[in-house]
Amino acid sequence: MARTTxxxxxxxxxxxxxxxxxxxxxxxxxxxxxxxxxxxxxxxxALRKSKLAxxxxxxxxxxxxxxxxxxxxxxxxxxxxxxxxSYATKKWGMDLEQLKAYNRRxxxxxxxxxxxxxxxxxxxxxxxLKNVSSWDVSNxxxxxxxT
Numbered sequence: 063m064a065r066t067t068x069x070x071x072x073x074x075x076x077x078x079x080x081x082x083x084x085x086x087x088x089x090x091x092x093x094x095x096x097x098x099x100x101x102x103x104x105x106x107x108a109l110r111k112s113k114l115a116x117x118x119x120x121x122x123x124x125x126x127x128x129x130x131x132x133x134x135x136x137x138x139x140x141x142x143x144x145x146x147x148s149y150a151t152k153k154w155g156m157d158l159e160q161l162k163a164y165n166r167r168x169x170x171x172x173x174x175x176x177x178x179x180x181x182x183x184x185x186x187x188x189x190x191l192k193n194v195s196s197w198d199v200s201n202x203x204x205x206x207x208x209t
Contacts, residue, residue: 095136097146097158100165102129104154 106125113120134140141149143158150156156164 091136093158093162094139094143094146096165097143097150097161098133098136100156100161100168101133101146101150101153102126103168104150104156104164105129 106122106129109125110120110122132140133146147158147161150161
């Protein structure tokens with residue numbers, strides 16, 4: 063007797079139905095981006111700390127350009143999520159959930175910095191923080207995370 067296969071119905075393509083203006087990224091894409099940005103920050107902070115200890119200059123812009131060259135960008139993924147997590151585990155002993163939590167804390171910290179930066183001009187800034195970027199302030203406080 064010949065075996066017949068039953069075709070499973072295809073789920074509807076909701077993204078196509080919504081169109082480009084109303085689509086939302088898939089969860090796996092958001093997860094990949096969280097890990098990507100966590101690794102970029104962890105590695106950048108570690109490199110920054112090392113460069114400063116050696117008396118060298120560290121440029122976040124140059125580092126981010128090199129990082130994108132090596133790891134790609136969120137639009138041009140060069141590695142899978144599993145490969146990124148494996149790299150992070152090797153370098154910092156962090157698993158997927160820890161990387162996502164690190165990225166969430168980083169996002170919250172940057173979000174607070176943005177809110178602080180829009181305080182009215184009548185509020186005086188302490189002298190040691192004048193002409194310092196929010197990244198520098200953030201790095202002074204959180205450099206110990208990347209060790």
